[in-house]
Amino acid sequence: MATIQWFPGHMAKARREIQEQLKLVDLVIEITDARIPESSRNPMLNELVQQKAHLLVLNKIDLADDKMTRAWRQYYENEGLAVLTADSQHKQPLEPLLKVANELLKDKLERQHERGIKSSVIRAMCIGIPNSGKSTFLNRLVGRNVAVTGNRPGVTKNQNWLKTKQNLEILDTPGVLWPKFEDELIGQRLALTGAIKEGLYHVDDIALFALHFLKLSYPQVLPKVYGLTEAQLSLDDPDLLLAMTKKFGYRDDYEKMSTKLILDYRKGHLGRLTLEQPPVDAEVTK
Numbered sequence: 001m002a003t004i005q006w007f008p009g010h011m012a013k014a015r016r017e018i019q020e021q022l023k024l025v026d027l028v029i030e031i032t033d034a035r036i037p038e039s040s041r042n043p044m045l046n047e048l049v050q051q052k053a054h055l056l057v058l059n060k061i062d063l064a065d066d067k068m069t070r071a072w073r074q075y076y077e078n079e080g081l082a083v084l085t086a087d088s089q090h091k092q093p094l095e096p097l098l099k100v101a102n103e104l105l106k107d108k109l110e111r112q113h114e115r116g117i118k119s120s121v122i123r124a125m126c127i128g129i130p131n132s133g134k135s136t137f138l139n140r141l142v143g144r145n146v147a148v149t150g151n152r153p154g155v156t157k158n159q160n161w162l163k164t165k166q167n168l169e170i171l172d173t174p175g176v177l178w179p180k181f182e183d184e185l186i187g188q189r190l191a192l193t194g195a196i197k198e199g200l201y202h203v204d205d206i207a208l209f210a211l212h213f214l215k216l217s218y219p220q221v222l223p224k225v226y227g228l229t230e231a232q233l234s235l236d237d238p239d240l241l242l243a244m245t246k247k248f249g250y251r252d253d254y255e256k257m258s259t260k261l262i263l264d265y266r267k268g269h270l271g272r273l274t275l276e277q278p279p280v281d282a283e284v285t286k
């Protein structure tokens, strides 16, 4: 599904629709991208969710740095959130999700049990920014491909409950919320991972951001993947981008090189790389 450009009217509408949907569910499953856990969270979600049970899913862990994923998980758990990690491209997340969901809603389920309701159903909805993997996650959960339509501005919808093999039903319309815009660095991370519509950023800006980030945080990647020499790596970022453009035979088409670098990152060809660290030093003990 193409990413939309968010205007204030769109945001207000998405927010209103999600508030309506929230009345129908017990549990909110917030889907984020494990490569940018914080940048891929909607700034208003906590406030919207309020008293509902809230589960944070760090999705796309197959593309993220394991150590960083553990650190992020711990960080959010320290913040009091229930956290699940998922590679919903390849793996079925139903069992671990049910475990956490039943735990989060234990009191409610027990009360229903006392009132004689034997097979209580947990009703949930997925929410996240574009491209976080909501549809993929939902499809995996229900074990088939369902036509998932997010609550994008202007998209009419009929809401249905998708049944899983267990006592969990999920709204077939995931809530799509806007990403954070205010900070340039967050915007660059969102663009590199694919959460921002193409055409809303310059590929060379994002490639320069990627080069800078890689040199600082994962210095082994550029020499290993692209065979860059020490001398090339000591160039400033724009000159390095030009050197790479030439090396790959793209003459002076640095936009082509930029696109290649961005796609290589998105496909995991550069390795499993997380673009941001938890705000405080979350100790990794697991």
Ligand SMILES: Nc1nc2c(ncn2[C@@H]2O[C@H](COP(=O)(O)OP(=O)(O)OP(=O)(O)O)[C@@H](O)[C@H]2O)c(=O)[nH]1
Pocket: 001, 002, 003, 059, 060, 061, 062, 063, 086, 087, 088, 089, 090, 128, 129, 130, 131, 132, 133, 134, 135, 136, 137, 150, 176
């Ligand atoms: N490697 C990997 N890719 C994933 C995973 N989950 C989703 N994707 C990919 O990420 C892209 C976006 O996934 P979607 O499920 O369409 O995301 P969405 O949140 O529904 O996106 P919108 O419809 O834009 O709101 C697709 O190319 C998916 O194949 C994952 O766990 N690992």
